[in-house]
Each structure stands twice: as C-alpha cells, then as structure tokens.
Amino acid sequence: MTRRSGRARDARTPSAGSEAPGAAAGRDKLAEKAAITPALSHGQWPLMVALASLLGLLVGAAMMVLSLWSVAMPSKGVTLVATPVSTVGAAPVAAPGPVQAAPNREQSTPIASSAATFLERRTVGDPNAPVVISEWFDFQCPACGRYALTREPDLERLYVDTGKVRYVARHFPFLGPESFLAAEASLAAAEQGRYWDYRRLLFQNQKGENLGAFSADNLRRFAAELGLDQATFNARLDQATYRDPVLAEAREAQSLGVNATPTFFINNRKIEGVPTVERLGQLIEDEIARSR
Amino acid sequence: MNATLTRWTVPCLAALGLGDAAYLAVLHWVGEPPPCGGYSGCADVNYSPFAEIFGIPVAALGTLLYAALLAIGLMRTRTVGVAWSRATLSLYGLVLSGAVFMAYLTAVELFVLHALCYWCVALATITLLLLVLLARDVWLVGTG
Numbered sequence: 293m294t295r296r297s298g299r300a301r302d303a304r305t306p307s308a309g310s311e312a313p314g315a316a317a318g319r320d321k322l323a324e325k326a327a328i329t330p331a332l333s334h335g336q337w338p339l340m341v342a343l344a345s346l347l348g349l350l351v352g353a354a355m356m357v358l359s360l361w362s363v364a365m366p367s368k369g370v371t372l373v374a375t376p377v378s379t380v381g382a383a384p385v386a387a388p389g390p391v392q393a394a395p396n397r398e399q400s401t402p403i404a405s406s407a408a409t410f411l412e413r414r415t416v417g418d419p420n421a422p423v424v425i426s427e428w429f430d431f432q433c434p435a436c437g438r439y440a441l442t443r444e445p446d447l448e449r450l451y452v453d454t455g456k457v458r459y460v461a462r463h464f465p466f467l468g469p470e471s472f473l474a475a476e477a478s479l480a481a482a483e484q485g486r487y488w489d490y491r492r493l494l495f496q497n498q499k500g501e502n503l504g505a506f507s508a509d510n511l512r513r514f515a516a517e518l519g520l521d522q523a524t525f526n527a528r529l530d531q532a533t534y535r536d537p538v539l540a541e542a543r544e545a546q547s548l549g550v551n552a553t554p555t556f557f558i559n560n561r562k563i564e565g566v567p568t569v570e571r572l573g574q575l576i577e578d579e580i581a582r583s584r
Numbered sequence: 585m586n587a588t589l590t591r592w593t594v595p596c597l598a599a600l601g602l603g604d605a606a607y608l609a610v611l612h613w614v615g616e617p618p619p620c621g622g623y624s625g626c627a628d629v630n631y632s633p634f635a636e637i638f639g640i641p642v643a644a645l646g647t648l649l650y651a652a653l654l655a656i657g658l659m660r661t662r663t664v665g666v667a668w669s670r671a672t673l674s675l676y677g678l679v680l681s682g683a684v685f686m687a688y689l690t691a692v693e694l695f696v697l698h699a700l701c702y703w704c705v706a707l708a709t710i711t712l713l714l715l716v717l718l719a720r721d722v723w724l725v726g727t728g
Contacts, residue, residue, distance in 0.1 A: 337726050344677035352684020363633045438631035500696050
C-alpha cells in the first residue's frame, strides 16, 4: 500500500526546472506505473475485466438485435396521395448491355400498349413544360427511396404543379432480382393508373437488397393494399408481361451512361445523388432561363 | 508509450469519433447525404433501413457513445490508482460494446448493402484503435 501511495505521489509531483538529463524519462515511467497500478487485489481485477467484457459484448449484441428487429418491422403510417398522369411523347430507346432480367420466370408476352403510353403512365406535369426531368432509379436503392419520400413531394408542389417541370420516372433495376421484379410490378400498377401510389408504397417498404421485401407475394400484397384489380395485376406479374420493357429500359440507362441511382437528367444536364429541392430548383430555374 | 501519451490518446481519438458521429447525425436529420467524392455509397448506407433503430439514427447513438468516451477519457487524465483503473475499465466496456456494433454495421455495409460509407469506416477504425489502446491499459493494470 505504501509503495502504491509513493508512486501516486510521484505521478502528481510537478516537474522541477533543474533536473538531471534522463530524470524526465524516469518520471514518465514512474507516472505510467502509478497510472496503471490498481488499488485492487489481483483476484478482483480479472473478475471485473471479465464482467466489463461480458457487459460490453451483451450491449453490442443487444444493439445488433434491436437493429435487425427495427429493420424487420413493417413500415407504419403509410399515406398515399394519388398523382395525376399526363402525357409525354418520348419513346424509350433500347441499347445492348449486360443487364439481365430476373431468372426463373414464365415466358414474357408482348405488351399491348405503345412505347409512348408506356412512359405516359409514369409521367407527371405539363406536356409543354420548359424543363423535363428524368429520374433513373432502382426500387431497392435506399437513396432513391429517401429522395422519393422526402423531396419529391416538394418538387412536385413547387415545380410540377406550377407547370415548370414535366417529370418522368425511369427504371434502372441494377441491384438484383427484386429490383427487376419490383419494376415490373410497378408497371402492372401503372396499367391501372396507380403507378405513383405503388412506387411510393414500395419505397416505404424497402428492407435491404434482395431480402424478400419485394418478393412476388409481397408485391401482390401491396397491389391488394392499393385496391388494384388483383386478377389483372397477378396475371401481368406471373406472365412477366413487363420483363422485356424493363430490360430495354435498363439497357437504355446504360447507353445514357447511368451508373448510379438516383441519376437525374434535367433537360440534358446529368446529376447524380440526392439533390436538395433548393439545388433542383436552382437547376430548373437555370434551364428555364436558358430556354427563353 | 509514455504516460502522457497513453492518457491523452484516448480522449483525442474519442473527440475525433465524436466529431465524425455528430456530423453524420446532423446530416441524417437535415436529410443530406454525407460527401463521398462522387461515390453513392455514403448515401446508400446512410439512407438504408439499417441507419436507424426504431427511428433513432444510429449516428446519434454513436454521438452519445463518443460523448461518454470523451467525458470519461478526459476525467481519466486527472486520476491515478483505483480511479484510473475504474475509468479504464468503464471505457473498455463502452468501447467493446461500440466495437461489436460497429463490426455488425460494417458487415451490413459489405454483405447486405454492398456499399461503403467512408465516414462510417473512419468511425469503425477509431473504435478499433480505442479498443486496442484500452485493452492494453486493462492488461497493464492486471499485470501490475
């Protein structure tokens, strides 16, 4: 005990100005020893270390469990706002590329509607708007979900509803089979005029990549939640009606140099990531000024 | 490593970790993705469902952890003997829990999200360094 006190005292002693060389290093060593010397019995310390380790591991593991539980919990407070669909004349251009559709599906069948109608169903805004924004996204991309749920409503209110912007949602499903299936399902919903509602519902139910959130069963359940004609919706999904159009759209994205989502084309100006509404507004106003 | 360095390395690393975690937490609340040099990984990670636990941003929990580490780490610089040992053990337990959770989050980034957030990797590295330093201190106390 006396030895420990002595060391502690040494550690607290302020340095003298006239020490011999090497004394400072010796004092450092003493201070370090004093600092690490336990006033606990040797039997107690390992026990306390074991307890601290156990507690640390348990708290860390509990946080992991809470995180997984939180992710697995279904989304709550779903509010859907119907969005009017207006027309757009642009047709998709297909280009070759390595994007592959989800495997193990039934043979696809050709869609009845024209390419123009195909895009009209997921376009909002005045057809004569001076600015056209194309958003390329993936349903499993968290940044796309964040953008769609937090910024898109403001963009729509400020720029689409005021006739400044015509907005087109474009699919670039590159994150795996569930991205592809979700895109196909969204087009089946678009056929019934509910593309934007369905898109929003999918984003509200994102749960990591290819973990089953957008399995065929869940996609059918979302359609039922929106009150879609289930027979038609299920038939489109089962027959892979929209597989080829989605594949063509993904290839078009590649041909345009899209390699991240979300990617926006504001007229011809390309931006990646999640821009603020203010930043988008600035770019929109720039384009409007340029068009005058 | 001399005594002064041992004592001050922990609060310095904790301050760095606090800055990183607080920055990520603020960006999460504001809704901005962390700057990532044109790579979308930071946004993908910070907007993923794993970035929150029942609505509480993980970065905010990290901020609390690092604030506690900084406070205890600074307190430890002024203590010796039993108080120093106890502070060291508290820091070690806290950092170990943080390191376990960080390892899980890094695995999620690599194997579930397939995206890396540089800010999160920096925080995981700081946590690992702290764990090594504090494990060393705990071992030194045990060996007298």
